[in-house]
Amino acid sequence: MEREGTAGGQNTKTGGTMLSTSSLRSLCAALCVAGLTLTGTAFAQNSGDNKPQDPKAAAEAAVKETQKKIDEIAEAQRAITGPAGNPECVWLGRRVVSLLWRDDLDTAFRHLDLYDRFGCPGGHIQATFRCLVRQGAIDPKAQDTLNGRVHACWLNPALQPQPATAQNPAATSGGTAPR
Numbered sequence: 774m775e776r777e778g779t780a781g782g783q784n785t786k787t788g789g790t791m792l793s794t795s796s797l798r799s800l801c802a803a804l805c806v807a808g809l810t811l812t813g814t815a816f817a818q819n820s821g822d823n824k825p826q827d828p829k830a831a832a833e834a835a836v837k838e839t840q841k842k843i844d845e846i847a848e849a850q851r852a853i854t855g856p857a858g859n860p861e862c863v864w865l866g867r868r869v870v871s872l873l874w875r876d877d878l879d880t881a882f883r884h885l886d887l888y889d890r891f892g893c894p895g896g897h898i899q900a901t902f903r904c905l906v907r908q909g910a911i912d913p914k915a916q917d918t919l920n921g922r923v924h925a926c927w928l929n930p931a932l933q934p935q936p937a938t939a940q941n942p943a944a945t946s947g948g949t950a951p952r
Contacts, residue, residue, distance in 0.1 A: 900930035
């Protein structure tokens with residue numbers, strides 16, 4: 774038995790106080806468009822206040838960075854014999870080691886699959902990562918960056934750790950002088 778005012782179990786009367794579904798969708802869409810328009814306008818105004826960037830300087834910096842990467846890969850080709858010196862192995866291998874250091878294991882393993890597919894030696898990844906771990910933690914204030922250390926270990930996995938610089942002994946001994 775159907776009651777009056779229902780069609781197929783749904784109420785056809787809203788009582789005049791409820792918006793229809795299509796009206797709600799239209800209202801939401803209008804609010805989204807208005808919000809995006811205001812956000813875009815505010816962003817455009819804020820970006821005009823910043824000092825204009827020189828596109829020529831940005832292009833020169835990009836060229837220098839690209840040339841540096843090419844030089845590093847060429848250096849690896851000269852220093853390493855065998856497949857570990859191939860450009861694709863150098864590029865992928867260094868990425869894998871960097872990702873492993875940063876604990877991004879899922880991405881590292883996806884890159885490692887590509888590394889293996891190119892016929893690159895898996896032992897070189899292991900030796901490079903071992904070298905990187907032996908070097909110790911990377912100080913964010915030091916000049917030595919992760920990419921530089923990975924590159925150095927890639928070229929020479931037997932690289933010995935650099936001795937730590939001597940720190941102030943009074944600061945490390947709790948302020949007491951040795952007797």
